[in-house]
Amino acid sequence: MIHNGKLLLASCLIVNERKELLLLYRPEHAHWETPGGRVEETDCEDASSPTIDDFARAAVREGKEELGDVAFSSPKLFAKVPFKIPSGKEAVAYKFLMRLERGTPAIQEPERFSKLEYLQIARLQEYPLAPDFAHFLNALQEKYK
16 A cells, blocks of 8 residues: 555564564565565555554454464564665555464465575574665664574
């Protein structure tokens, strides 16, 4: 969804008990990214004025679309990240911390993603990451020292 000229995105920061973050590898961009995607008007009670709850709904919906039959803990907003997507368009990503409570995540979009792995949060800078990570990686690593 485009709002105020910016693409709105919502995604999941799924952390396990070993301080690892679940990420998907996107060969098209040669980087790891969080499960998530576009906020849709149907995620919003009022699309002209989306709320944090709307973004949380979008993150959960996108997480299930990309990971399959899974259930998450209640999402908690961790970061609001303004950035440019690879095409250069302005975007804002809402990143929600959550845990996997049920199910085994599996790639549901093999045309888009080639790998699904938990990576150590403390070592994430060693991997090619999506551009939005530059805006919240330090805070995430500080939280999960």
